[in-house]
Amino acid sequence: MSLWKHYHLPRSIEEAVELLNRYDGQARVVGGGTDLILEMQAGHGPSVEALVDPTCIPGLDQIVEEAPYLVIGAGVTHSQITTDPRVVRGGTCLGESCGVIGGPQVRNVATLAGNIAHAMPAADGSIGLLALGGEVEIAGIQVAPADSEVVRRWVPLDKAFLGPGKSAIDSTRELITRLRFVPTRAGEGSAFKRVMRPQGVALPMINMAVLLRLDGTGQQVLGARVTIGPAGPRPFLATQTMDFLSGRPAVDETFARAAQVAQREVGLRSSRHRATQEYRAEMIRTLLPKTMAEAAERARAGPGT
Ligand SMILES: Cc1cc2nc3c(=O)[nH]c(=O)nc-3n(C[C@H](O)[C@H](O)[C@H](O)COP(=O)(O)OP(=O)(O)OC[C@H]3O[C@@H](n4cnc5c(N)ncnc54)[C@H](O)[C@@H]3O)c2cc1C
Numbered sequence: 001m002s003l004w005k006h007y008h009l010p011r012s013i014e015e016a017v018e019l020l021n022r023y024d025g026q027a028r029v030v031g032g033g034t035d036l037i038l039e040m041q042a043g044h045g046p047s048v049e050a051l052v053d054p055t056c057i058p059g060l061d062q063i064v065e066e067a068p069y070l071v072i073g074a075g076v077t078h079s080q081i082t083t084d085p086r087v088v089r090g091g092t093c094l095g096e097s098c099g100v101i102g103g104p105q106v107r108n109v110a111t112l113a114g115n116i117a118h119a120m121p122a123a124d125g126s127i128g129l130l131a132l133g134g135e136v137e138i139a140g141i142q143v144a145p146a147d148s149e150v151v152r153r154w155v156p157l158d159k160a161f162l163g164p165g166k167s168a169i170d171s172t173r174e175l176i177t178r179l180r181f182v183p184t185r186a187g188e189g190s191a192f193k194r195v196m197r198p199q200g201v202a203l204p205m206i207n208m209a210v211l212l213r214l215d216g217t218g219q220q221v222l223g224a225r226v227t228i229g230p231a232g233p234r235p236f237l238a239t240q241t242m243d244f245l246s247g248r249p250a251v252d253e254t255f256a257r258a259a260q261v262a263q264r265e266v267g268l269r270s271s272r273h274r275a276t277q278e279y280r281a282e283m284i285r286t287l288l289p290k291t292m293a294e295a296a297e298r299a300r301a302g303p304g305t
Pocket of ligand 1: 103112125169
């Protein structure tokens with residue numbers, strides 16, 4: 001039995017939204033299909049009449065600069081992101097996070113938009129983009145009394161996740177069109193690290209990303225963003241750790257103490273296939289300070305290093 005009846009390749013965002021509207025909940029957006037098709041084949045998730053694939057909409061397959069942002073289209077693959085010099089330079093932790101997703105075959109078709117819409121707490125791309133303070137553009141139909149029109153709105157990335165596998169974006173009625181972040185400037189640097197089983201599972205045992213902003217001397221932290229997954233029902237923004245870092249010396253002792261704060265604020269649990277709670281806590285103790293130190297090193301070295 002076929003898993004869907006129709007596969008649509010709209011040529012504009014309006015056409016994509018109108019298709020979803022016409023199917024009235026019976027169609028679903030697909031990107032690379034590396035999560036969705038596997039789930040459908042396994043019998044998880046509702047069956048659909050149609051798939052709507054926005055990856056061929058002109059412009060959505062590109063990464064473009066729209067000052068002050070770097071904007072990533074919904075059709076952009078992890079391979080494109082990882083090899084884009086502007087991402088490597090100004091969104092280092094995102095490039096690193098997309099660069100470890102699956103293998104080359106997965107990265108050549110899978111999209112960052114799909115990684116985010118899938119809403120897994122330890123999705124690598126989501127953890128990387130969240131550390132950069134990313135935003136997501138959502139397109140959908142707004143039904144007005146007399147007419148309906150396609151509307152697009154930007155929302156902060158942390159508002160896109162409701163729970164494990166539960167996205168705030170209803171992929172049967174609306175779609176992610178673009179993602180954006182402000183690239184790091186002089187005095188800022190970011191880093192991503194993760195621990196992964198060598199094979200058999202698609203998500204890491206634990207991952208983390210750090211963005212640090214240092215003062216002109218490179219000695220003091222002025223601001224930080226820290227993300228960890230899985231550390232709760234959604235990709236986790238470690239706000240207490242961020243607050244702790246702010247204003248402190250950018251040295252190993254600070255980073256070790258910040259990791260203790262992170263250990264206290266995260267909600268870790270054991271998972272049969274991936275890792276125990278204790279192992280994850282230990283990885284926060286050991287790996288998070290290293291991630292911070294690397295972000296600090298990059299902030300001191302300047303953009304492009
Ligand atoms: C072998 C293998 C290894 C993997 N390894 C990793 C890994 O190491 N780390 C990791 O994080 N993930 C991993 N994954 C999961 C997956 O590859 C990623 O999450 C990927 O980014 C999903 O993107 P996609 O374009 O394939 O999404 P799809 O499978 O097409 O879609 C995923 C979900 O997002 C929705 N969706 C897709 N695009 C949009 C859009 N534009 N707007 C609205 N909704 C949309 C779909 O309806 C679906 O619900 C792995 C998967 C496989 C098969």
